[in-house]
Amino acid sequence: xxxxxxxxxxxxxxxxxxxxxxxxxxxxxxxxxxxxxxxxxxxxxxxxxxxxxxxxxxxxxxxxxxxxxxxxxxxxxxxxxxxxxxxxxxxxxxxxxxxxxxxxxxxxxxxxxxxxxxxxxxxxxxxxxxxxxxxxxxxxxxxxxxxxxxxxxxxxxxxxxxxxxxxxxxxxxxxxxxxxxxxxxxxxxxxxxxxxxxxxxxxxxxxxxxxxxxxxxxxxxxxxxxxxxxxxxxxxxxxxxxxxxxxxxxxxxxxxxxxxxxxxxxxxxxxxxxxxxxxxxxxxxxxxxxxxxxxxxxxxxxxxxxxxxxxxxxxxxxxxxxxxxxxxxxxxxxxxxxxxxxxxxxxxxxxxxxxxxxxxxxxxxxxxxxxxxxxxxxxxxxxxxxxxxxxxxxxxxxxxxxxxxxxxxxxxxxxxxxxxxxxxxxxxxxxxxxxxxxxxxxxxxxxxxxxxxxxxxxxxxxxxxxxxxxxxxxxxxxxxxxxxxxxxxxxxxxxxxxxxxxxxxxxxxxxxxxxxxxxxxxxxxxxxxxxxxxxxxxxxxxxxxxxxxxxxxxxxxxxxxxxxxxxxxxxxxxxxxxxxxxxxxxxxxxxxxxxxxxxxxxxxxxxxxxxxxxxxxxxxxxxxxx
Amino acid sequence: xxxxxxxxxxxxxxxxxxxxxxxxxxxxxxxxxxxxxxxxxxxxxxxxxxxxxxxxxxxxxxxxxxxxxxxxxxxxxxxxxxxxx
Numbered sequence: 234x235x236x237x238x239x240x241x242x243x244x245x246x247x248x249x250x251x252x253x254x255x256x257x258x259x260x261x262x263x264x265x266x267x268x269x270x271x272x273x274x275x276x277x278x279x280x281x282x283x284x285x286x287x288x289x290x291x292x293x294x295x296x297x298x299x300x301x302x303x304x305x306x307x308x309x310x311x312x313x314x315x316x317x318x319x320x321x322x323x324x325x326x327x328x329x330x331x332x333x334x335x336x337x338x339x340x341x342x343x344x345x346x347x348x349x350x351x352x353x354x355x356x357x358x359x360x361x362x363x364x365x366x367x368x369x370x371x372x373x374x375x376x377x378x379x380x381x382x383x384x385x386x387x388x389x390x391x392x393x394x395x396x397x398x399x400x401x402x403x404x405x406x407x408x409x410x411x412x413x414x415x416x417x418x419x420x421x422x423x424x425x426x427x428x429x430x431x432x433x434x435x436x437x438x439x440x441x442x443x444x445x446x447x448x449x450x451x452x453x454x455x456x457x458x459x460x461x462x463x464x465x466x467x468x469x470x471x472x473x474x475x476x477x478x479x480x481x482x483x484x485x486x487x488x489x490x491x492x493x494x495x496x497x498x499x500x501x502x503x504x505x506x507x508x509x510x511x512x513x514x515x516x517x518x519x520x521x522x523x524x525x526x527x528x529x530x531x532x533x534x535x536x537x538x539x540x541x542x543x544x545x546x547x548x549x550x551x552x553x554x555x556x557x558x559x560x561x562x563x564x565x566x567x568x569x570x571x572x573x574x575x576x577x578x579x580x581x582x583x584x585x586x587x588x589x590x591x592x593x594x595x596x597x598x599x600x601x602x603x604x605x606x607x608x609x610x611x612x613x614x615x616x617x618x619x620x621x622x623x624x625x626x627x628x629x630x631x632x633x634x635x636x637x638x639x640x641x642x643x644x645x646x647x648x649x650x651x652x653x654x655x656x657x658x659x660x661x662x663x664x665x666x667x668x669x670x671x672x673x674x675x676x677x678x679x680x681x682x683x684x685x686x687x688x689x690x691x692x693x694x695x696x697x698x699x700x701x702x703x704x705x706x707x708x709x710x711x712x713x714x715x716x717x718x719x720x721x722x723x724x725x726x727x728x729x730x731x732x733x734x735x736x737x738x739x740x741x742x743x744x745x746x747x748x749x750x751x752x753x754x755x756x757x758x759x760x761x762x763x764x765x766x767x768x769x770x771x772x773x774x775x776x777x778x779x780x781x782x783x784x785x786x787x788x789x790x791x792x793x794x795x796x797x798x799x800x801x802x803x804x805x806x807x808x809x810x811x812x813x814x815x816x817x818x819x820x821x822x823x824x825x826x827x828x829x830x831x832x833x834x835x836x837x838x839x840x841x842x843x844x845x846x847x848x849x850x851x852x853x854x855x856x857x858x859x
Numbered sequence: 860x861x862x863x864x865x866x867x868x869x870x871x872x873x874x875x876x877x878x879x880x881x882x883x884x885x886x887x888x889x890x891x892x893x894x895x896x897x898x899x900x901x902x903x904x905x906x907x908x909x910x911x912x913x914x915x916x917x918x919x920x921x922x923x924x925x926x927x928x929x930x931x932x933x934x935x936x937x938x939x940x941x942x943x944x
Contacts, residue, residue, distance in 0.1 A: 268872070268903065268911075462921065465918055
């Protein structure tokens with residue numbers, strides 16, 4: 234993790250790095266008001282122009298079209314995106330020009346070619362309200378019309394540009410002329426908004442991501458969310474008090490689209506997962522489960538954590554404790570919701586937590602930026618914050634009853650799609666551990682690999698896998714030769730382009746189905762096959778998957794009667810692992826500079842490489858499309 | 860809080876909003892005198908003043924304030940007087 238020890242000794246760079254770390258902390262240290270965040274955003278933008286910082290951020294071309302004023306939330310959105318590790322370049326469409334901007338084939342919005350387009354909706358500019366006496370059928374028709382007026386232009390625009398779209402849904406107002414009777418009145422505005430939001434969620438296609446403004450407004454309260462004064466004066470759709478909530482939500486969705494969501498949650502134990510200190514109070518003395526209010530609060534927190542785990546967030550323990558006592562709490566206490574196998578790593582010892590977190594990051598092959606650390610003790614949070622500012626550390630309240638809310642409010646684990654791999658992630662990591670253990674016992678690597686009984690399926694990009702492919706491309710930093718970043722539409726385009734060669738690899742062994750773990754794409758250029766991307770999940774490092782894949786690449790080059798294969802290695806501070814990748818496959822270095830190396834292989838000289846993976850009896854086929 | 864103290868804090872808020880390190884305001888200063896104090900910044904300044912002083916202006920007032928002196932006077936009356944809408 235070179236970000237913690239900058240490789241450059243240049244004093245200026247170190248200074249910039251320190252300033253950036255300071256900025257990240259300042260942004261998150263408290264719930265700042267709107268004006269403070271505007272100032273911090275301005276600072277952050279300036280810091281992010283320093284090359285040393287800029288290259289750590291993922292660039293994103295973001296367009297904003299809005300039915301209300303965008304100027305007031307844009308500065309905060311920029312800051313929130315920087316905090317999420319993204320560096321936006323922005324295009325803002327003229328005020329109110331949503332549908333014309335989206336539909337114009339050669340207008341400035343399409344020409345900008347955004348990766349992500351935000352459609353910011355003001356409820357007060359609803360495309361059309363039903364009349365109060367409308368029948369249920371009329372209202373259904375109205376819901377249908379409004380949905381289509383919002384979603385049809387999105388589909389046209391996505392088709393044309395490939396842009397992912399983030400769409401605000403609508404909030405109700407705090408007043409209601411028809412009072413409680415409105416609940417039975419289809420034409421009541423509040424009832425209509427509820428129906429419309431449900432329909433939008435149901436009908437939004439894969440590339441439209443709903444920013445659930447209704448839920449954000451409910452959380453803060455409708456009276457707080459909408460300030461009539463600034464709507465009348467400045468067409469500001471969200472009150473200034475709530476702009477930070479709105480922007481945090483947007484940044485988390487955009488971050489998730491670009492694969493920047495957090496992956497692993499590090500948990501303290503005593504007074505974080507249960508009340509009391511298990512080493513002092515004993516198993517019978519800790520507070521967890523029914524029987525006391527505090528015990529119920531901790532149980533609720535564990536239940537929330539289990540829900541996170543069930544949808545793909547990895548949980549790990551990082552606690553100052555005696556290992557066997559800490560483990561006994563999970564194996565022997567009947568009221569514990571989380572169990573040992575819910576954690577992918579369990580570190581209970583007396584070392585400083587920052588060191589343990591570094592070790593966990595190494596063990597899991599994840600960058601420090603993917604970790605969130607939850608601890609009730611402010612001193613422990615501070616120790617980690619100072620040593621590892623890349624780790625996100627929510628400020629937890631001093632009352633366990635507030636833990637769920639505090640963690641959830643950070644919106645750190647946003648997803649834009651749930652893949653089978655997400656749902657099985659913890660199991661996959663456990664299997665990886667078992668194979669590491671098996672490797673410990675084996676004396677011969679070849680024999681060990683053979684003992685894994687690996688089977689693989691190597692397939693061109695297929696619709697059923699587009700989302701997983703995009704996800705893997707965007708989140709893989711280590712085994713990644715060129716570190717491209719893509720949206721699903723680009724994957725779709727590659728799949729249909731006759732000039733390209735695409736492969737995705739699924740792997741299983743006797744311990745686990747690892748799912749789709751490697752991605753390759755290349756294009757034919759004259760007599761050469763030029764490799765644009767080659768990447769693999771580190772979970773299956775050292776299995777020989779790259780040798781198997783090479784054989785498919787070689788076969789594809791021969792099939793197209795190409796005479797040469799050209800590979801590129803673009804060094805980053807994360808992908809040192811693959812600097813000898815092409816050398817290992819028999820390529821010869823042919824020029825390039827510090828930012829890009831070129832490698833070549835004559836097809837006539839190449840022979841298939843041995844490996845221990847059975848690709849003949851293809852592993853479980855992906856499920857049928859749609 | 861005296862008018863001078865209010866003036867000083869308003870100066871801080873305006874400087875923060877338009878992105879200046881320091882800014883000397885007098886009661887006679889108008890938005891046109893300060894670079895960057897446009898209609899957008901004006902709303903942001905009012906928002907910051909409401910938050911930092913814990914007060915709330917009427918809709919009509921927000922658009923009608925013409926000078927820093929007028930702004931200070933309205934803040935002072937909010938802070939001292941009975942609660943206004």
